[in-house]
Amino acid sequence: MSDRLKLFRRLISAFEGTSNPQRAVERGFYVNLPDNPVGVITGKIALRPSSVHLLFGGIGSGKTTQLLLTQEALNELEDIKAIYVDISLFTDISELQSGALIAIAGLELIKILQGYNTSELNDSKRIFERLLYGNSEIVTYHQQRLAQGIGAIESILKTGNSQSFTTTETRENRSSVLQAFIKTSTFVNEKLAKQVVFLFDSLDRLRESKTFVKPVLDDVIEINKHGLGAILVGSIVALYTERVNIAKNTENFYFLPYLDILEDDESRQFFSEIFNVRDPEKLINQEARELLISHSGGVLRDLMSLSQAAIEEAYMDGSDLIMEQHANQAIAAIERSKTIGLADLSIDILVSVMTEKSFSPRTSEDFELMLTGHILEYGYPRQRFAVHPILVPLIENTRRIKRRVNR
Template structure:
């Protein structure tokens, strides 16, 4: 059953041979462009569960097969609080990765750079010795002479990975540049950073202000970057993304209803994991359609179906088990929806023209309640797992 864990580390799936080549995957294009220009920047946008992490890991794998490139993968969400991401955080995170490669540092200048990066990352205490009160007030009375000793003030400076700290940014940039140069000389390769987890940023402006500025500084030091972004950012900040010196890619959900190629792909995704043939072709097709083309949801549905079969004492997954799994996932997705959210879903379901404009529209896209397909044509649909529930609501309203 672990083969169908939807939220497990995609690296394990790749290592275990579960990866099936994604239609229109961007790995080859990104790898080729970085091979030509190692200090370039690449932005990969898409919905949660669309397969971006897997594509990043495969890109890392492909880049590391090149003789002159070292690709480093980092999940930013595991290192710092994404919701409070600050400008400079990616530089510091990249600097920490360089320190891992450098290991023990003997040179005094690089030791200083190491301390700067670590202080910027984790914070530090600064101790200041202030003159005694009697000296400060130039007093001669006995009461002030009694407190004539110097005073020690301790100031705690939080790091960039916890809160904003900007006054030493130039110092951090110089330290990072020196560490990058030293690392490149040590391993004889250009270094590319692949930043994952940034698609969880709900504030698109933070993505522009914090991450893109850091990418520019990494590029100035000679490094390249690939980072993921939210589906919302590509809509809200299209002008910023277009004007930024980078290559952009959009990994949309896969249209399981209008593309035979996608249907075959999803069948292969299940087949390569279902070595015991527990899921027959009809149930595979049912699960594929219910997933809506969201890879993570497909994994969750398969796992839940297996659990249902186990509880039922069956050694095969039947349509009954798949239906129960679909109902369970639908309930989890319907929780927390407001009346306004439901109205938006009704509009999309009944065929009204939809294009994301409002914050609630974007919320529906971000959470995957509304899915965007771009191949073979662009269209928006209510997630198939929710469609029957919304249809019942529409029918109830129509019947008064």
Template sequence: MESGATPDRRQVYRPFLARLNPTSPHLLDQQSLIVLPSHDPHDPDQPPIHAGFAAIAELTPGAQMALVGGIGSGKTTELRLTRGLLGRHKDAVTVLLDMAELTDINEINPGAILIAVGTRLYHQLDDEHRQEADVRSAYRRLRELAEGKTEWVEATTSGSYFEGEDPDYEPDLVQVSTPGLLRPRFPAIKRSVSEVFDLVCTVSAPLILMSHQVTILIDGLDRLIRPERFRLFAEQDLQALRGTGISLIIAAPLLMWFDKNRFLQEYFDEVKHIPAAVSDPEKSTFLNEILIRRGARDLMGEAEISTISKYSGGVLRDLITLARTSAEAAYRDDKNRIELSHVESAIRQLGKRYLIGIGRVQLQFINRLMRDEAFSIENPQAKELLVSRQVLEYFNDGRESFAVHPALCKVLEEAE
């Protein structure tokens, strides 16, 4: 490569990779990168999920809604879009919490969600209300419950002093620690949710009394290893919030959508599900548009864009991963543009990643689905394939269907 004859390829690919990550702090106009869905994926006659959620929160204070979808399906984007819509009213107080960033979600205890809500609402208050004694005291107690505390107490026998003790006697002190509800990787500790709820009510009272439209959006709990724990939080933390006038929208584990008991549908006022997007560019240009918004046409042709869309399986996270990996492969090959060979390399890499952990029984489910298009979600191992995105769920023409992730299909077919 002659010096000065070729542009600095880092500058060719860096802007594209940055735009593939909408949360990059270097991007000033992140909103322009989002391709808005035109309708609810389950009903083309209904508005997009974020528009429906925002309308319910605005019209029915205190409503509770759940959003379900696989990993990388776009739940976080929908929550952010909902938050943006709710901001159209001056009295809107909208908080987006990512519990997975706050703590180890698989170790938190009942009351932890309420604590996160209370502490964030405190920071939404103006200075005057934050200085009120009861509000400030409630906030300090919430922080104490969240972070835990360490104090020194007197070491006594049976909890009392001996009669006739020397009044100048200085007792030994022992350290007593109370673990916090949000402390990561800590053994579960039973606590009463009622105390936390009372504190949250004290903190949020100024907002409610001023008739503010308060909405809490909670992300992260969809990643719970044991989805049945979501039911525990719903029945305690979320139930406590009912009747407060605080609306709530929460991302729920995908397995709850397939729960025979229909817990989500019975508990929440509204439940929305995000299936995998249509990945065939001839049927929908949605995925292609996402890449084009991020500058794909500057680095690849239509064939490469469509191939990435197709083999993403409609999983938005995989769409971004394939684009990024293709760009990295082209950069390593000293190419100024992404070619089909780079895209195919990225597809194989993604497919091999999905191949990891597949056992004999799971492979039987996959082969049967590939061969006969037959798949039953009653089997626990079949459900695991859905959660891991090795099998994808689609919703087209009013009918639910399942398919093996196309990148995994490609690797399995090449292995035959």
């Protein structure tokens, strides 16, 4: 393997946006977010472990990283057991049902009780799994030829009768799940000399904000009734449309905005420091860095994606450095991906945001553009909305075309 390939592999790994934040800390890559509300949440949970906290923010704003670092900080306390849970690994977020979070929390509690194998715990586990996955049964069917059953979890391949596992839609009801959870949590409270705190992630992907209140918040409040703390993330859409209902359930909710690199010096310095710690050799030159920062829109995930794309462009170009032209090529590629599927109405909204310099989200189309990161909300030094900078050329071109048509 050439030294150049090793160098580029190391560099592209440094800008891996989905890597474990603990690994980033160990490699010296982690940089503290400015005005980070998670430090406040961590302190309040440490003081009152059985409290409930909600963290809202756009996709790619760094919520998962903050949750995992919060878990690490809380687990350093001798009397707290913080459990990070990615809800999407258990169930389809778009089809989240009442009792799902209770069942997931119950399964996580049973995991930490592995030394206790009681019939009651086993019964509870089956109830939790039936709510999340339904009932599994063996079905025998006849095949005329050798083939594998589509969708089968396991099948016996033979001519004639074949067998496979199938999942029915018969699921547990919330009441039986709750009773099983009460038994499980009571057992945990008796056996574990620590306060359990759940950190629920991926709920910011919910398209229907009402689902965040019912069933998500209903489930979390029920979990909390039995002495367990919780931090959960939610989308900015839920905060806008369900603020009154959210406030009824808890006063502890926070917003993690994108970083306003246009108006805030500290945010620009934060992004510059990311390059300093991940690319100390300065293989990405200053002009390329500035381009990548400005086109990220203050979205951490987008900065990582753009940087990796620029590194790939430089490697394929045969260059030893990532230059301005490589950053521009990466920007063009990401721009194409962000414009795919944009309807005329969405483009009209983006044009309006860019020309009128104001935005008050009300419609489902407005919220969808916020959820997908086409429209970015900043909270500091002032609240404002902006079209993602990578989309600006598209919007400007659309404006020019409309002006010609209207002449």
